[in-house]
Amino acid sequence: xxxxxxxxxxxxxxxxxxxxxxxxxxxxxxxxxxxxxxxxxxxxxxxxxxxxxxxxxxxxxxxxxxxxxxxxxxxxxxxxx
Amino acid sequence: xxxxxxxxxxxxxxxxxxxxxxxxxxxxxxxxxxxxxxxxxxxxxxxxxxxxxxxxxxxxxxxxxxxxxxxxxxxxxxxxxxxxxxxxxxxxxxxxxxxxxxxxxxxxxxxxxxxxxxxxxxxxxxxxxxxxxxxxxxxxxxxxxxxxxxxxxxxxxxxxxxxxxxxxxxxxxxxxxxxxxxxxxxxxxxxxxxxxxxxxxxxxxxxxxxxxxxxxxxxxxxxxxxxxxxxxxxxxxxxxxxxxxxxxxxxxxxxxxxxxxxxxxxxxxxxxxxxxxxxxxxxxxxxxxxxxxxxxxxxxxxxxxxxxxxxxxxxxxxxxxxxxxxxxxxxxxxxxxxxxxxxxxxxxxxxxxxxxxxxxxxxxxxxxxxxxxxxxxxxxxxxxxxxxxxxxxxxxxxxxxxxxxxxxxxxxxxxxxxxxxxxxxxxxxxxxxxxxxxxxxxxxxxxxxxxxxxxxxxxxxxxx
Amino acid sequence: xxxxxxxxxxxxxxxxxxxxxxxxxxxxxxxxxxxxxxxxxxxxxxxxxxxxxxxxxxxxxxxxxxxxxxxxxxxxxxxxxxxxxxxxxxxxxxxxxxxxxxxxxxxxxxxxxxxxxxxxxxxxxxxxxxxxxxxxxxxxxxxxxxxxxxxxxxxxxxxxxxxxxxxxxxxxxxxxxxxxxxxxxxxxxxxxxxxxxxxxxxxxxxxxxxxxxxxxxxxxxxxxxxxxxxxxxxxxxxxxxxxxxxxxxxxxxxxxxxxxxxxxxxxxxxxxxxxxxxxxxxxxxxxxxxxxxxxxxxxxxxxxxxxxxxxxxxxxxxxxxxxxxxxxxxxxxxxxxxxxxxxxxxxxxxxxxxxxxxxxxxxxxxxxxxxxxxxxxxxxxxxxxxxxxxxxxxxxxxxxxxxxxxxxxxx
Numbered sequence: 028x029x030x031x032x033x034x035x036x037x038x039x040x041x042x043x044x045x046x047x048x049x050x051x052x053x054x055x056x057x058x059x060x061x062x063x064x065x066x067x068x069x070x071x072x073x074x075x076x077x078x079x080x081x082x083x084x085x086x087x088x089x090x091x092x093x094x095x096x097x098x099x100x101x102x103x104x105x106x107x108x
Numbered sequence: 109x110x111x112x113x114x115x116x117x118x119x120x121x122x123x124x125x126x127x128x129x130x131x132x133x134x135x136x137x138x139x140x141x142x143x144x145x146x147x148x149x150x151x152x153x154x155x156x157x158x159x160x161x162x163x164x165x166x167x168x169x170x171x172x173x174x175x176x177x178x179x180x181x182x183x184x185x186x187x188x189x190x191x192x193x194x195x196x197x198x199x200x201x202x203x204x205x206x207x208x209x210x211x212x213x214x215x216x217x218x219x220x221x222x223x224x225x226x227x228x229x230x231x232x233x234x235x236x237x238x239x240x241x242x243x244x245x246x247x248x249x250x251x252x253x254x255x256x257x258x259x260x261x262x263x264x265x266x267x268x269x270x271x272x273x274x275x276x277x278x279x280x281x282x283x284x285x286x287x288x289x290x291x292x293x294x295x296x297x298x299x300x301x302x303x304x305x306x307x308x309x310x311x312x313x314x315x316x317x318x319x320x321x322x323x324x325x326x327x328x329x330x331x332x333x334x335x336x337x338x339x340x341x342x343x344x345x346x347x348x349x350x351x352x353x354x355x356x357x358x359x360x361x362x363x364x365x366x367x368x369x370x371x372x373x374x375x376x377x378x379x380x381x382x383x384x385x386x387x388x389x390x391x392x393x394x395x396x397x398x399x400x401x402x403x404x405x406x407x408x409x410x411x412x413x414x415x416x417x418x419x420x421x422x423x424x425x426x427x428x429x430x431x432x433x434x435x436x437x438x439x440x441x442x443x444x445x446x447x448x449x450x451x452x453x454x455x456x457x458x459x460x461x462x463x464x465x466x467x468x469x470x471x472x473x474x475x476x477x478x479x480x481x482x483x484x485x486x487x488x489x490x491x492x493x494x495x496x497x498x499x500x501x502x503x504x505x506x507x508x509x510x511x512x513x514x515x516x517x518x519x520x521x522x523x524x525x526x527x528x529x530x531x532x533x534x535x536x537x538x539x540x541x542x543x544x545x546x547x548x549x550x551x552x553x554x555x556x557x558x559x560x561x562x563x564x565x566x567x568x569x570x571x572x
Numbered sequence: 573x574x575x576x577x578x579x580x581x582x583x584x585x586x587x588x589x590x591x592x593x594x595x596x597x598x599x600x601x602x603x604x605x606x607x608x609x610x611x612x613x614x615x616x617x618x619x620x621x622x623x624x625x626x627x628x629x630x631x632x633x634x635x636x637x638x639x640x641x642x643x644x645x646x647x648x649x650x651x652x653x654x655x656x657x658x659x660x661x662x663x664x665x666x667x668x669x670x671x672x673x674x675x676x677x678x679x680x681x682x683x684x685x686x687x688x689x690x691x692x693x694x695x696x697x698x699x700x701x702x703x704x705x706x707x708x709x710x711x712x713x714x715x716x717x718x719x720x721x722x723x724x725x726x727x728x729x730x731x732x733x734x735x736x737x738x739x740x741x742x743x744x745x746x747x748x749x750x751x752x753x754x755x756x757x758x759x760x761x762x763x764x765x766x767x768x769x770x771x772x773x774x775x776x777x778x779x780x781x782x783x784x785x786x787x788x789x790x791x792x793x794x795x796x797x798x799x800x801x802x803x804x805x806x807x808x809x810x811x812x813x814x815x816x817x818x819x820x821x822x823x824x825x826x827x828x829x830x831x832x833x834x835x836x837x838x839x840x841x842x843x844x845x846x847x848x849x850x851x852x853x854x855x856x857x858x859x860x861x862x863x864x865x866x867x868x869x870x871x872x873x874x875x876x877x878x879x880x881x882x883x884x885x886x887x888x889x890x891x892x893x894x895x896x897x898x899x900x901x902x903x904x905x906x907x908x909x910x911x912x913x914x915x916x917x918x919x920x921x922x923x924x925x926x927x928x929x930x931x932x933x934x935x936x937x938x939x940x941x942x943x944x945x946x947x948x949x950x951x952x953x954x955x956x957x958x959x960x961x962x963x964x965x966x967x968x969x970x971x972x973x974x975x976x977x978x979x980x981x982x983x
Contacts, residue, residue: 029182031161034453035423038505039460044677045684045933052173053677055458056669057502060168063161064178071849072685078852079936081928083918088182477627478662486627505925509625524875526627528661 028065028073029088036084043076043085051076112439118218119437122147125207125215126189127197128223128363129153131161131422132402132429136221137187139433149189150215152207156194157248163422165251166273167455170258170280176251197224200370202389205397218397219436222367222379222387223429225403226360226420231268236330241338242354245273257353262286266341266351268327270297272454274357275310279456282317289320289349291327291341294542302463302499304540305473306487309480309501313457322347330354360420362404372398378406378418383445385432399436401428407446411514412466412496421452449511459483462504465497465514468541475533477526478503486510489539490520577606579613582893583750583966589959591866591969592908595896603882609640611869611889612882615896617903617920619879623892624925628875631927633658635872639889652771653806655814657927658870664926666800671811674792676933684933687722691938694721695945703981707956710974714946715827716820719938723819726934727812728788729777737816740770744813745821749965750869750891771809774816778808789815815931823935825864825963825970827942830855832974833862834943835955837910844947851940853912858939859898859921861910866895866969868923894920895969951979 030050032043039057043050049069051061065073065087077085109117124140126133129151137149153159161179168174192209199208206214228244231237243254258265258281265281267274270292281288294300296307297314314321326344333339341349367374372395373388374380379400380388385407387398400407402425406418427448435443454461470489478485478501486506489497494517498510513522521536581587582594595615598604604613614620623629630636633654656667673679698714708714724731747763778794785791793808803811834841834854844850871890876883884890897920899907904916922929929935946953956975963972 029180031182033423034163035451035462037453040928040932041677042933042936044681046936048677048681048685052681054171054455055460055502055678057460057504058455058458060171060173060455061164062168062174063164064175064180074849075852075936075940078856078917079933081918081922081924083916086182086184482662484662484665506625506627509622509627512622524628527630527632527874528627 028067028070030061030063030065030073031086032059032061033084033086034059036082038082040081042079042081046079047072047076115437115439118147119145120147122218123150123216124148124219124221124436125150125152125217126221126223127152127207128221128225128402128404129155129191129193130159130223130225130402130425131181132223132225132425133221134159134181134183134187134429135426136223136401136429136433137189138184139430140437141185141187143434143437145437147218149187150192150217151187151189152192152195152197152209152215154194154196154210155247155249158191158193160248162246165248166245166276166280169251169255170277171283176248176255179248197366200367200372202371202395202398219399220397221399221401221429221432221436222404223400223402223425224363224366225425226362228356229358229361231330231354231356231358233330236332236338237356238336239330239332239338239354240336241352242330242356244356245277246360254353254355258284258286262351262353264289264349264351265353265355266291266349267355267357268341269357269359270294270310270314270321270323271300271357271359272298272452272456274355275314275456276454277355277357278314278319279317282319282457287318287320289322289341289351290314291322291325291343291349293324293326295323297321297323298461299540299542300468302467302487303470303473303489304542305480305537306499306501307540309483313459313483317457320349360403362418364404378404380416381405381407383408383410383447384435384443385428385446386435399432401425401432410445410447411449411517412469417450417466419448419450421450423451424448449514451511460502460504461499462507463497463499464507464511465489465495467497467499467539469496470539471541472520472536473539474520474522474536475530476522477506477528477533479530479532485533488513488520488522490522490536493520494518495520495522578604579606579610585962585964585966588962588964588966588969591895591966592899595893595899598893598896599900602880603884605882605884611891612884613891613893614879615893615900617897617900620892620894620897620920621924623871623879623890624920624923624927626877628873628877629871629890630660630874631658631664631871632660633870635874635887636870636889639872639887641870641889651806652767652810652813655810657814657818661926667803667807667811668926668930670796670798670800670803671793671815671930673796673798674789675930679798683726684937687726687934688937688941690725691722691941692945694718695941699945699949699981702950705978707975707977710831710946710976711824711828711971712973715824715831715942715974718827718942719820719823719935722934722938723816726789726819727816728781728786728790729774729816733773737770737773740766740773741817741821742766744770744817745965745968748967750967767813770813770816774809774812775805778805778812818929819931819934821968822864822929823931823938825968826855826858826935826939828970828974829862829864830858830939830943831946831976832955832960832971833858833910834947835953835976836958840910840912841947841953844944848944848948850912851944853914853917854943855936855939856917856919856921857910857912857914860904860917860919861898863895863898863919863921864968864970865921865923866893866967868892868894869967894923949982950976951982953978 044053050065054060159181164179169176196210228246264287267290270290278288278290297310299307329342331340362378364374373390381400385399386394387400403420406416408414409417431446451464467489469491472490473487484502487499495513500507598615602616656664743762743766781791869891876886922932953976960971960974
């Protein structure tokens with residue numbers, strides 16, 4: 028699962044690091060570091076983190092979302108088919 | 109065709125080409141589809157990878173928290189695009205509305221978005237830059253290579269340039285217990301972006317974390333061994349640093365070379381555009397079918413005297429892309445201006461550094477909360493009697509208040525009391541930015557003059 | 573004035589069951605100041621959000637006392653210093669950082685996550701105990717004992733001491749209810765006495781932990797030696813008092829408000845029964861729709877500040893009415909509708925800024941697990957009375973009892 032955190036919005040409340048510690052970690056008191064590619068079995072915990080973020084800074088691809096259609100290097104293709 | 113008929117047609121079956129398949133390009137594509145664009149969409153990117161996120165490459169990846177192969181950006185929605193990845197755009201024919209590609213192909217457009225971003229500025233001496241063990245850090249490939257070499261326990265890493273990226277790399281090295289030397293031409297790290305007062309705090313951060321920080325020096329040469337591996341760096345003070353890994357962090361260059369001779373107002377400082385993201389041609393006349401977004405754009409900002417700003421900011425790339433995409437398929441009256449307040453963050457040595465506004469415009473600074481000595485503070489920058497920017501070290505929850513001060517042009521010096529105001533913050537002091545004509549690592553905001561054809565630039569950015 | 577001020581109507585117990593129409597009225601005057609020397613009430617979302625991040629707003633108990641709230645002088649007499657919730661930076665930041673070392677990231681990143689199994693066990697045990705009953709009081713039989721058990725384990729307070737400390741906690745919590753009659757000296761005095769007693773009780777435990785540390789927060793609070801140094805003994809005690817009380821009082825209300833709201837929206841209760849994943853959004857929406865902390869009455873401004881064209885003079889008391897901001901139609905569509913499917917639930921339920929709820933991740937987990945299991949296991953639950961009887965408190969608002977009829981308990 029892919030995710031990205033808008034670190035301009037992030038204010039270091041660390042709710043994500045509490046709820047999904049295998050994806051999000053605090054580096055120091057206020058800096059967030061995270062793995063932009065979370066393991067599939069962490070989907071539920073990731074959902075908890077997304078919902079709990081007080082500044083709604085986490086974007087993750089949902090189960091039904093796109094993103095399972097990576098572009099093939101150097102080839103012309105259409106995604107989603 | 110009447111204007112509204114054209115727009116209807118464009119939205120239904122027009123051809124939109126986006127050059128640059130990174131953050132700005134992707135978010136623009138998503139916005140186009142979200143707003144109902146049903147025509148053909150082509151995404152052109154010189155790297156062979158689908159859009160990925162770059163900030164983790166110098167942070168989470170180097171800290172071992174993420175793989176350099178897997179920072180692909182999540183998709184907000186399906187964009188149903190033709191992807192031309194691994195093929196650079198090499199030219200633009202504005203008259204024929206065609207983009208030329210490196211493989212000889214040509215792609216026609218009705219609307220074009222240019223989001224080609226920046227590339228790392230390489231070590232200027234080409235032969236030395238080719239030495240094995242000399243890296244820059246901008247792309248996924250750079251990160252893969254650097255990550256591999258850092259894992260092989262180098263005896264010492266040598267970082268050239270103590271801007272944000274250089275400092276983050278040094279921080280990651282120390283986290284792994286790797287010896288690191290940082291050489292910076294200015295008097296302290298981060299001075300180009302935040303000035304000398306804050307730079308002094310950054311210097312302490314480096315040194316307290318065991319970085320061998322050398323300031324006020326230039327790197328005169330990189331020396332290789334007989335098999336072409338880098339083995340030492342020579343400094344202008346005569347010292348020689350033995351190292352087997354060099355990371356060149358000298359800021360970025362805008363990717364506009366491919367537009368040379370196209371007639372677009374594109375140069376080393378970026379591509380000038382209006383507040384609605386429409387590109388100017390070289391005569392200063394705005395185009396109506398070419399739009400710009402992200403790091404490569406330079407656009408006027410009402411909060412900063414309508415100066416043209418170039419922003420190498422993650423948040424700017426997204427916002428500008430969304431505005432550009434909206435405007436590409438909207439009638440004049442429906443178009444929106446890009447008025448994002450510059451903001452960025454960095455994470456180094458466990459300290460969260462954030463900034464809003466344009467610090468480099470500020471000639472004075474006040475510490476309104478916390479303390480420089482504790483490395484937890486808010487610094488407010490003033491310019492001509494108003495608040496122009498603010499920076500926080502581990503104090504991010506207050507920063508939005510200061511953003512409102514910037515947006516409302518609140519008076520400077522800041523007179524009101526705050527919780528945690530200390531004696532040191534009661535008076536403004538010079539913010540101590542270096543003379544902009546001296547080369548240093550890149551500021552992340554560049555003031556680049558008042559209009560595309562203005563000959564009286566107030567600020568000539570470093571090294572251009 | 574022909575009728576009571578809005579402030580008095582909000583604090584009037586008669587309106588406790590449904591204060592929301594009053595909040596709607598309140599938002600019509602975004603900055604309301606009804607009486608000389610009285611507080612300024614701020615009720616719209618963006619204004620509250622801004623003020624929670626405004627460094628000219630103080631949480632310091634001493635500033636509050638100077639603003640005319642009769643309390644800090646008394647607190648000093650008890651010998652127990654203010655806890656970090658009643659302090660400004662840098663003291664607030666230092667104490668909160670030290671407390672956080674034993675609670676959350678970066679130093680204890682898995683403490684809460686690792687309690688999931690334990691929380692589920694406690695919940696199962698409590699629900700098992702409800703079997704055979706045709707009617708239960710959710711508060712006394714579940715919503716209170718659950719978070720109390722959790723915070724006792726986390727801190728290292730013996731669960732069996734609950735009747736003892738409850739006698740001190742109740743007057744303390746009652747003192748958080750802003751009294752608008754202007755005559756609450758006796759109540760404040762009782763609260764200070766209770767705080768002192770609770771502190772002395774905890775001092776005994778802390779002393780034990782100094783000699784024999786265990787894996788609990790009291791032990792870590794007294795043995796912590798991070799870059800901020802140790803807390804003084806008095807700081808440890810005031811922090812422990814805060815964590816013990818804040819660690820359960822608000823969660824009781826969140827769980828009870830949650831079950832009440834679900835029973836009033838049976839279709840959502842049914843969905844939760846079928847999809848436990850919905851609990852995540854249900855809890856967030858609850859924090860918006862029925863926040864357990866309705867308002868923050870403990871702020872003052874240390875400069876003249878302007879909000880919506882109104883100048884609030886330096887030294888004034890400010891009430892941030894979180895529950896009114898949470899239903900601000902300028903911020904949320906259809907704000908009076910309970911809708912866990914909202915894509916945007918950026919609520920003020922836990923506050924925001926440096927004083928945002930310390931225990932938020934624990935409260936979230938507790939309530940998610942509690943509501944999911946109640947939905948799954950209670951057979952045909954229904955409200956016996958609506959509205960239920962409420963607690964006196966206007967700040968920490970929630971039902972005192974929630975009588976639920978049911979056909980039994982599922983395995």
